[in-house]
Amino acid sequence: MKAIVATNQAAGIAGLKLVDRPEPQAAINDVVVQVYASGFTGDELTWPATWTDRAGRDRRPSIPGHELAGVVTALGYGTTGLSIGQRVIGLTDWYRDGALAEYVAVEARNLAPLPGDVDFAAGAAVVMSGLTAWQGLFEHGRIQAGQTILVHGAAGVVGSMATQLAREVGAYVIGTRRADARHAALDFGAQEFIDLDNNTLEDVRKVDLVFDAIGGEVGKRSASLIRAGGTLVTIMGPIEARPSNGRTIDFVVEPDRAQLSLLVERLRDGRLRTNIGRELTLDDAVAALGGTERVKGKTIFRMHA
Numbered sequence: 107m108k109a110i111v112a113t114n115q116a117a118g119i120a121g122l123k124l125v126d127r128p129e130p131q132a133a134i135n136d137v138v139v140q141v142y143a144s145g146f147t148g149d150e151l152t153w154p155a156t157w158t159d160r161a162g163r164d165r166r167p168s169i170p171g172h173e174l175a176g177v178v179t180a181l182g183y184g185t186t187g188l189s190i191g192q193r194v195i196g197l198t199d200w201y202r203d204g205a206l207a208e209y210v211a212v213e214a215r216n217l218a219p220l221p222g223d224v225d226f227a228a229g230a231a232v233v234m235s236g237l238t239a240w241q242g243l244f245e246h247g248r249i250q251a252g253q254t255i256l257v258h259g260a261a262g263v264v265g266s267m268a269t270q271l272a273r274e275v276g277a278y279v280i281g282t283r284r285a286d287a288r289h290a291a292l293d294f295g296a297q298e299f300i301d302l303d304n305n306t307l308e309d310v311r312k313v314d315l316v317f318d319a320i321g322g323e324v325g326k327r328s329a330s331l332i333r334a335g336g337t338l339v340t341i342m343g344p345i346e347a348r349p350s351n352g353r354t355i356d357f358v359v360e361p362d363r364a365q366l367s368l369l370v371e372r373l374r375d376g377r378l379r380t381n382i383g384r385e386l387t388l389d390d391a392v393a394a395l396g397g398t399e400r401v402k403g404k405t406i407f408r409m410h411a
């Protein structure tokens with residue numbers, strides 16, 4: 107099968123190669139999925155799990171891309187709940203080969219059914235961004251109607267999902283990002299926008315929840331914006347500054363079949379829309395990913411028309 111592999115950690119994107127690889131086999135409780143669409147996150151070549159297995163052993167050449175939509179072609183021993191020919195979406199294990207390939211082996215529990223009327227690209231694009239926003243808002247942030255939430259990076263891939271889901275539950279959403287993202291953030295549902303280059307973050311009123319998809323200095327300066335009893339949720343790594351009277355959560359998204367089904371329901375009825383920046387093929391991948399142009403939105407690979 108065709109696959110993109112990462113071989114050289116120091117080279118980053120420049121070290122990606124299109125190669126021929128053996129098709130994966132389904133282990134116990136796995137399925138093999140023929141990939142129709144998959145997603146790539148810009149900084150995944152900096153994640154340790156791209157390069158090692160769970161025991162810390164070198165696993166190069168590794169196949170990146172952890173979000174996928176496709177069709178089940180084989181079942182491993184003992185696998186239940188999915189069948190051959192079924193359309194699915196899901197998140198692959200960070201420490202296993204991913205989905206920038208024609209086939210991928212995935213634990214069945216990491217997948218959910220994808221109805222026939224939802225496009226594979228849209229299905230792949232909702233997986234990581236949707237699950238991250240869902241878990242950040244509902245499980246960790248415990249967001250409620252009437253609360254005010256600040257979403258850093260509100261027009262970004264994860265931020266746009268968080269903005270839409272927070273609006274759906276009746277929260278008041280203040281988005282942030284660079285000035286050129288104002289229109290997109292408001293379009294995804296933010297009711298106010300703070301241009302981080304030209305407005306002062308500290309001028310914003312106190313909020314119940316900060317959802318941080320930017321991190322760094324922006325994340326650090328957000329602790330002081332949280333109302334007593336509020337929460338700072340970040341997806342950007344260890345928290346450097348904590349609110350004096352609130353909770354902080356730094357988490358990594360987990361696969362969840364039930365949540366994926368709730369996200370798909372929202373794609374179908376129009377409550378959610380994806381934020382796809384470009385669609386590539388495996389043949390285009392190495393040249394396109396190596397380009398210097400900053401692409402906004404999710405990069406999706408389509409393996410079949």
Ligand SMILES: NC(=O)c1ccc[n+]([C@@H]2O[C@H](COP(=O)([O-])OP(=O)(O)OC[C@H]3O[C@@H](n4cnc5c(N)ncnc54)[C@H](OP(=O)(O)O)[C@@H]3O)[C@@H](O)[C@H]2O)c1
Nearest residue numbers: 238259261262263264265283284302319320341357358359
């Ligand atoms: N912990 C987890 O489970 C988890 C899950 C998913 C993703 N992530 C991580 O979350 C990050 C965001 O992912 P994503 O897919 O949402 O990417 P993305 O679309 O590039 O989102 C990042 C957002 O932050 C904005 N941004 C970055 N630096 C900024 C700055 N200095 N000022 C203003 N805006 C700035 C970007 O704007 P521009 O496009 O204008 O730069 C964009 O809106 C990535 O690092 C990813 O690895 C973590």
